[in-house]
Amino acid sequence: MNDLEELLRTDLARAAEPIDSGVDADELVEAGHRVRRSRTMRVGAGLTAVLVTAAGLGLVVATAVGRGSQAPVLATPSPTPSVTASVTPSTSASPTITSATAGKATFDLTDFGMNKADAPFDQLVVAAEPTSTGTLAITIIGSKPGHADQKATAQVEAGRTSATFVGLGKRAVVTLVPGTAANASLFTDLNVGGRVSDTKVIPGTGLSALVTVFERGVAEPTKGAGVIWQTVDGLLHSTSGAEVPSAEVSVAGESARIYRSEEIGVLGLWGREGKLGGTSMAIKDAEPGDLIGGGLGHCGEVPPTGCTWSNFTALPPGTTNLQLTLNPKAPDSGWTSATLSDGWVMVLAVNHSSKETSTVVVSADYVDASGKAVHLGK
Amino acid sequence: MFGSPTPTRxxxxxxxxxxxxRSLTRTAYLxxxxxxxxxxxxxxxxxxxxxxxxRVRPGEATGYTRRVLVNLNIDRWRRRPPVPTELTEQPVADKGPAQVDDRxxxxxxxxxLPTQQRRVLVLRYFDDLSEAATAELLGISIGAVKSASSRGLAALRQHYQMADEGGLR
Structure with a gap:
């Protein structure tokens, strides 16, 4: 080492010596918890927007089907689940594209802005036209006054049961799914910030379209994308068209469809309305310990009143004798579990209380598949 | 799926x-x-x-965080408004008063110094990373590390000489 290098080492060490860290480890962990919660709640917020739209869509779907002289297919209320409900595996067929007439759906994106990012388009039209080869030619056009239209095309073959992803620019993805989707949600690991979405049926085509707009643009917006959509019978399907193991549950006056998708790598609550729906987490990040401690909150005005807190997780197949001890300071609470068609046991606990009683579950006990007793929490 | 429970983690x-x-903050400060x-x-x-x-392996947490830190710093500098850089490759007279703490x-x-040279010098001579480790952390070649280090040291040598001549050291 020469003199200059030695001098530099000495000077760097001297300059840095008085510098200490202002980071508080415990506060940082708390901040980490908040970010993790806000991430899952952000996904929830996006889904809520879809669901609100879907509520209006129900009328459109019924009208369109009625014009076709077919019996309208309406969603039916889900049966009230019981605690520790066991859900029989479904044998329903995957939705399939069967129709082959032209149709289009128009999306108004003027309210799709997020933070400082306006939507890239004011309007987006998804049109499907049958071709002589039996495929559907998809044309997607995004428009905004003062800007040139952007266009993308795709081909969707008849009989297809899986989803098709089409990017339009850097911030919009159109996902085409077979059948009548009541609502849908796009999943991506890309760093896209927030997202807003809407789902519509493309009349006469046997297709539904999910339009998702990202807050931040990415070079390949469809890269690694996955989708889960809900058909009018309430069942969920993932990218390949396979049914996602799920169950409709209600607890403490709230209802949601709990699901776990290996294909998408996500588990969560797929709610139609209320305060539980639209929350998810990556399977790789989920663990039984997620049940314990502070829950995911949905509160009213500030200061928070009338909060609903929830915790959920999935326990492996073979889990039995599950018992949860809930926060005694939150009397308006409950928990339930459901064994999904693939054997995973989904657990959901909820309470309605103030900010101070956000802890939902104090402890959990169960027996795992090997027969070992497991205790979590205090 | 079933790692250590959250409280342990x-x-x-x-x-x-x-x-x-503390070590990370010192690196960040430099x-x-x-x-x-x-x-x-x-x-x-x-x-x-x-x-x-x-996902962070035991024993690699500091390296992982240092990599994030350096990338954050890069981003922070990239977000700043453009700054004329003509003078950064040249020795410039220190405009600070002579009584400033020489630390x-x-x-x-x-x-x-240009950002790349500054990063290389800090990682090499404060964090004591090897040329290979510095290259990996910054996502550049070892040759680029050597080049940035050489140019950075050369620029500093002139600064040191000017400072010595100006009685600032």
Whole structure:
């Protein structure tokens, strides 16, 4: 080492010596918890927007089907689940594209802005036209006054049961799914910030379209994308068209469809309305310990009143004798579990209380598949 | 799926923060030249590390966070408005008063260097990373590390000489 290098080492060490860290480890962990919660709640917020739209869509779907002289297919209320409900595996067929007439759906994106990012388009039209080869030619056009239209095309073959992803620019993805989707949600690991979405049926085509707009643009917006959509019978399907193991549950006056998708790598609550729906987490990040401690909150005005807190997780197949001890300071609470068609046991606990009683579950006990007793929490 | 329960994971992370944050803050300070910004950068880097904690291998946490930190710092500098850089390759007279604590002088000198040279010098001569480790962390070749280090040292040599001549050391 020469003199200059030695001098530099000495000077760097001297300059840095008085510098200490202002980071508080415990506060940082708390901040980490908040970010993790806000991430899952952000996904929830996006889904809520879809669901609100879907509520209006129900009328459109019924009208369109009625014009076709077919019996309208309406969603039916889900049966009230019981605690520790066991859900029989479904044998329903995957939705399939069967129709082959032209149709289009128009999306108004003027309210799709997020933070400082306006939507890239004011309007987006998804049109499907049958071709002589039996495929559907998809044309997607995004428009905004003062800007040139952007266009993308795709081909969707008849009989297809899986989803098709089409990017339009850097911030919009159109996902085409077979059948009548009541609502849908796009999943991506890309760093896209927030997202807003809407789902519509493309009349006469046997297709539904999910339009998702990202807050931040990415070079390949469809890269690694996955989708889960809900058909009018309430069942969920993932990218390949396979049914996602799920169950409709209600607890403490709230209802949601709990699901776990290996294909998408996500588990969560797929709610139609209320305060539980639209929350998810990556399977790789989920663990039984997620049940314990502070829950995911949905509160009213500030200061928070009338909060609903929830915790959920999935326990492996073979889990039995599950018992949860809930926060005694939150009397308006409950928990339930459901064994999904693939054997995973989904657990959901909820309470309605103030900010101070956000802890939902104090402890959990169960027996795992090997027969070992497991205790979590205090 | 079934790693250590959250409380254990949190405790391990908190311990990591306690043992590493000072060193990371010092690195951040030398990179950005601003104590408050250094704290922000470290806080942000540690938060990102926390979110990825399950994927961070034991023993590699400091390296992981340092990589995040350097990238954050890069981003921070990239977000700044363009600054004329013509003078940064040339020896510039220190405009600071002679009575300034000379501990800070190296920080001012580093601030006059191009970002890549500054990063390489800090990682090589403060964090004691090898050329290969520096290259991997910055995502550049070893040759680029050698080049940046050589040019950075050459620029500093002139700064040191000017400082000595000006009686600032």
């Amino acid at each position: 949190d405790a391990a992370f908190a311990e990591f923060v306690r043992t590493s944050s 990179l950005c030249g601003d104590r408050a910004l250094a704290d922000d950068l470290v806080q942000e880097a540690l938060l990102k590390t926390y979110l990825a904690w399950r 800070d002088q190296i920080v001012r000198l580093l601030a006059g």
